[in-house]
Amino acid sequence: MDLTYTPEDEAFRAEVRAWLGDHLSGEFAELRGLGGAGRDHEALDERLAWNRHLAAHGWTCVGWPTEHGGRGLSLWQQVIFHEEYARADAPARVNHLGEELLGPTLIAFGTPEQQQRFLPRIVAVEELWCQGYSEPGAGSDLANVQTKARIEGEHWVVDGQKVWTSNAHFSDWCFVIARTEPGSQRHHGLSFLLVPLAQDGVEVRPIEQLTGGSEFNEVFFTGARTDADLVVGEPGRGWGVAMGLLGFERGVSTVGQVVGFARELEDLVALAKTNGAFDDPVLRDRLAQAKVELETMRFQALRGLSTVTGGQDSAAGGGAASIFKLVWAGWHRRLGELAMDVRAADGLAAAGAPYQLDQWQRLFLFSRADTIYGGSDEVQRNILAERVLGLPREAKGAG
Structure with missing residues (x-):
């Protein structure tokens, strides 16, 4: 797998970075970092306006074919877009399920009439x-x-x-x-x-x-x-359509997810240095281990994208999608636990009444679900065992 970027790719990266720098300003400047897992209630109307601003400038559905309203970007250009979007700390998009899941599914499986009815409204963020x-x-x-x-x-x-x-x-x-x-x-x-x-x-x-x-x-x-x-x-x-959609769920946007994880880890390291937790050799070692694992995770995500065609289910590419789900979910859950250890006793009390949580408490609590939603760890392991390795199916009702 060649992970080098062409001069054209790097020019595209500069274009994306410049556009986000120019437009995440004014009324949108305060949206940086808002939304995301466990925080979709934040600034909903304002984030919807931002999504429609993206649409008006051609930055939604960037990987879709041009005939369906997208930009037809290459795989690596899509990776670049999601990486730069995450690095800019741009707000979580409101239209993720339409853009990343249903739209590609309709392109792959839908009728021309269904495509004409729904795809333009997804591109324009008119229907969620x-x-x-x-x-x-x-x-x-x-x-x-x-x-x-x-x-x-x-x-x-x-x-x-x-x-x-x-x-x-x-x-x-x-x-x-x-x-x-x-x-x-x-x-x-x-x-x-x-x-x-x-x-x-x-x-x-x-x-x-x-x-x-x-x-x-x-x-x-x-x-x-x-x-x-x-x-x-x-x-x-x-069933085949549903499984194809789940293949899109673990698509190119996961690379941006890894960038978001990197920002969380960087912030946690900074906190550990501020409150003295970094002086603890055990905590320092765990932070370093998290960094190494995160770098490995990024390369795993890129390798998976290079071997799995959008719309294939989790067994495709040697189970790459299931492996990546297991890896990132476990890593992020451990990061939440590590955050609580870095916070120590300070992490046990709410930041304010009646139940105001800081970012680390929210990370810890929400990441408990990472290994469950989007296909639990048990399901991912069964996919790998039964459909990739060819092992006997798990006995139902055993135990």
């Missing part, structure tokens, strides 16, 4: 999306989905419950995995539906988190309706 996968009895085990949908005339009618639905409380649409063939089991008989949320048959209930935010939600569908042609792929064969 959430993901209706997990259920109370089917978290990482998507083949156990119980939400049902049936055709009535010109509509699908959806009944069921989704949970841990990120950003459903401000989204316009939800892509939903539902069982559309009565009596079907596991991954058979599922369909991938596009469902509008602004209707009487949909109720969204935010779930308050340990961090104080409510980015996750319960979503109840009770006779909710969507047009009959808003099924992506063939009815009853939505």
